[in-house]
Amino acid sequence: PHNAEPASPAYCAETNGTLLACVSAQHEHNPKTQVGEQSASLSTTMATPKNSTHDSVKDYYGKVLSSSSDLRTPACTTGKRPSLTVRSALAKVPQEVSDKYYGCGVPLPLGIEGLRVLDLGSGSGRDCYAAAALVGPKGMVTGIDMTDEQLDVARRHADAFCTATLGYPSTNLKFVKGYIEYLDQAGIEDNSMDLIISNCVVNLSPDKARILREAYRVLAPGGEMYFSDIYCDRRLPEHLFQHEVLLGECISGALYVQDFLRLAKAAGFADPRVESQSSFDVSDPELLELLGEARFFSITYRLFKIPDRLETECEDYGQIAWYKGTIPGHKNAYQLDQEHRFEVGRKLPVCGNTASMLEETWLRDHFEVLGDRSVHYGLFDCKSSSPRVAASDSNAAGGGCC
Numbered sequence: 001p002h003n004a005e006p007a008s009p010a011y012c013a014e015t016n017g018t019l020l021a022c023v024s025a026q027h028e029h030n031p032k033t034q035v036g037e038q039s040a041s042l043s044t045t046m047a048t049p050k051n052s053t054h055d056s057v058k059d060y061y062g063k064v065l066s067s068s069s070d071l072r073t074p075a076c077t078t079g080k081r082p083s084l085t086v087r088s089a090l091a092k093v094p095q096e097v098s099d100k101y102y103g104c105g106v107p108l109p110l111g112i113e114g115l116r117v118l119d120l121g122s123g124s125g126r127d128c129y130a131a132a133a134l135v136g137p138k139g140m141v142t143g144i145d146m147t148d149e150q151l152d153v154a155r156r157h158a159d160a161f162c163t164a165t166l167g168y169p170s171t172n173l174k175f176v177k178g179y180i181e182y183l184d185q186a187g188i189e190d191n192s193m194d195l196i197i198s199n200c201v202v203n204l205s206p207d208k209a210r211i212l213r214e215a216y217r218v219l220a221p222g223g224e225m226y227f228s229d230i231y232c233d234r235r236l237p238e239h240l241f242q243h244e245v246l247l248g249e250c251i252s253g254a255l256y257v258q259d260f261l262r263l264a265k266a267a268g269f270a271d272p273r274v275e276s277q278s279s280f281d282v283s284d285p286e287l288l289e290l291l292g293e294a295r296f297f298s299i300t301y302r303l304f305k306i307p308d309r310l311e312t313e314c315e316d317y318g319q320i321a322w323y324k325g326t327i328p329g330h331k332n333a334y335q336l337d338q339e340h341r342f343e344v345g346r347k348l349p350v351c352g353n354t355a356s357m358l359e360e361t362w363l364r365d366h367f368e369v370l371g372d373r374s375v376h377y378g379l380f381d382c383k384s385s386s387p388r389v390a391a392s393d394s395n396a397a398g399g400g401c402c
Contacts, residue, residue, distance in 0.1 A: 082106045085329040089133040092165050093126055094157040100124035100150065103199035104250065104298040105228020105276070108134065111327035115194040115362060118218065119143040120180040120211065120227070121201025125154030125173075131197065132173040133166055142193075143175040144186055151175055181210045183218055191220040194362055198227035200298075203253035208260075212267035216305055222361040225269070225303040230254040233295040240290060251282065254296060269303035270310035271353045273337035276300045302337060306356050314351035314380035319371035321350045321358050326366045334366070342367070351380035 082090065086108050090098075101124055108127060113136045119128045122143025131141045145151050154175045162171040178186030180201065196215050205211055215225045232254040246252035255263075264272045277299040282288050304310065323334045325344035333343045340354060350358070350369075358367040 082108070083110065083329045085110055085134075086130060089130040090126070092133060092161070093129040094161060096153055097124045097126050097129060097157060100153055101126040103127065103228065104230055105199060105300045107197040107199050107226050107228045107300060109195070109226050110134065110329040111366060112139065112195055112362070114138045116192065116220075117141045117195045117197060118183075118188065118193045120196060120198035120215070121145055121204070122154060122175060123147070123150045123199075123201075125150075125158070125175060127197060127199055128154065128173060128175070129157075129161055132162060135172065137166075137168040137170075137172060139172060141173045142188075143173075144178050144180060144183070144188070145175065146177065146179050148177070151177055181205055181207045181214065183214045188214075188218045190217055193218050194220055194223045196223070196225040196227065198225075198229070200229055200250050202227065202229050203231075203250050203255065204247070205253070208255060209263050209267065212263055212269065212303075215303075216268040219305040221305060221307055222364075223305050224361060225305075226275070226300070227303075228298060228300040231257045231260060231297050231299050233257065233297075235259065236291075236294060243290065246287060246290065251287070251291070251296065257297070257299075260301075264301075264303055265312075268305065268307070270312065271304070271357075273302040273304075273339075273357075274299060275302050275335070275337055277338075304357050304361055306360050309356045309360060310353050314353060314382065316377040316380040317352050317355070317371060317373045318375060318377055319350050319352065319355040319369060319373075320347050321355060321367055321369045322347045324366050324368065349380075 081087075086106060089108075103123075103126070108130055112131070112134050115135050117128075117131050117135055117139065119125075119131065119141065122128050122145045125143050128141050128143040132139075135141060143154060145154070158173045158175065159171050162168045162173050176186050180198075196219060202208055202211055212225075219225065230250045230253075233256070235256045236252055236254070240246055240252040243252055261272055277297055279295060279297050282291060282296070321342070323330075323342035323344055323346075325331055327334055331344070333341055335341050336354070336357065340350075342348065347370075352373055355369050355371075357363065359369040
């Protein structure tokens, strides 16, 4: 194992000499890391990084918490009710796996049969088990986690779940040990995944920019990172990152939303979309005093990898799209994000980015898109676009079309 320290979590992102963001990730290291660079030199280090943040998180989830009932804040609990299809899949998950689940959302899209799925920070494996049911016997689910205690639980039931519970001819579920900032060290190859999921884990990392770059690398063109995490309406003081409970329960590592959007775009995800979001309150008096007026949100983002196709603005090419009604659990309509809901057969004008998301990704079999980009009509008129869905705290997540 290599003993190099991990890349600094405090970095100023620059592209072509222009400052994009100066993000304080509340850690003890100070060297700068370029958000947009490929960091090739780091690919040969960090098999087992020596970092107090990783150690603190491993101890908290491996030794301090015995079940979700030990949590002191609601950050690592799921508030949104899953779809009936997902609830059915979750009901089959072994009890021991569910008991050690700590998540803040439901990053399990439907219609993913046959896809290759990677779960970043898979923990006890609950979402992986559900995903194994959703992708079917021809799909494959891989979970990666750094905590031995969680991996032991995840691996213990995998074979029996796939073959006995799901009735598959072989196991389509596996778990590997590793750090989500260093997927290359875990053997995750370029363009090898169709879908990346993650549930309240990225905020625990000391190098969020590298996670996003690695996610972009391992996704195949047309793939997607569909993940839930905790975000904040401001940058938190650096000293809070040293607080074991605030760090372990996904509070002090929460990125300021605008900083996340800058990092995602620098990694190649040009048009982040918000699938859902909700706010939550920290009621513990001791923790509340430390956090002051900061507000926190659980947000599920959709980040599509469509090289050289997603633009920085919503552009109008006169394209029309409609939904076929073919995704299980979405018979009558499909919610692409908070701004776009497609009823079956209803033809709607869409911007170039939305058209690409519907016809150049894993969603392609479920939508029809009329038109191409041969003629440009200027900026897309959002007021005449697809129907929007009202959402609370709609200004919190930022990003998205229009």
